[in-house]
Amino acid sequence: MAQPATPPGKEAIRILASATPNPASLKFTVDRPLMEGRTAQFRDAAEAAESSLARRIWALGGVTGIFVAGNFITVSRQDPEAWPEEAKKVGMAIREHLWSGEPVLPPGSKQGAGPSSETERKILRVLEEIRPYVQGDGGDIIYAGFEDGVVRVVLQGSCAGCPSSTATLKMGVETRLKEACPEVRELVAI
Structure with missing residues (x-):
């Protein structure tokens, strides 16, 4: 996926979109961490409302799932045939989120909590x-x-x-x- 021009005053962000074994999903690897030490999954618009990144991607339409971990995000779509055009939009949504400086999850989110025994x-x-x-x-x-x-x-x-x-x-x-x-x-x- 070609990297778009970086707007003046914004840091360049490299994103690589790659296929996964699931044809409905694409993996977007970013040149910096999105989340460290935990993961987040959004299976519908209500869950996505918790995250500015997930809201941006869900708003593109046709999305059935979003998963964020480390320096990558996996997005699943209803129509895998739409990926050639939609991948660019997802990449731009990721960049816009990173430029905003907002965290993927708000403080106090329960996603990705841990064990006991x-x-x-x-x-x-x-x-x-x-x-x-x-x-x-x-x-x-x-x-x-x-x-x-x-x-x-x-x-x-x-x-x-x-x-x-x-x-x-x-x-x-x-x-x-x-x-x-x-x-x-x-x-x-x-």
Whole structure:
């Protein structure tokens, strides 16, 4: 994606749009952090209202999901055929947000909160090991709880709805969790 001209008085921002395994989603990698140490997912306009970045992107229309982590944002659309034109608009919305100086999430937001028990800490360590690979495809895997031997996770970004995500979870992630944490019997995506 060609970088647009930077307006006078604004810092240049480089954004690379790339395909993900999910054809409905594009990953936009930015040359600076968007969020550090947490993630945010917006599945509808009501959730997007919490974030000025998500509001800007949702206002473009046709958006079905937004996921933000580290230095990237994954946007999913109803109509993947519209990506060639829409990708430029998403890139500009990201730039406008960064130029505004506003945070992705307001102070006090509950998105991306953390664990409590030793078992949960072990589970989180494994998920943190795996996370860079999942994020490389424009998604994320978020811990949602552990009860009675069952680890619950939420797949976000391009991983949500991806045809290969079930196989990856069962053959890769679940196996690794069971190796590291004998208390784990099963992994389920919610």
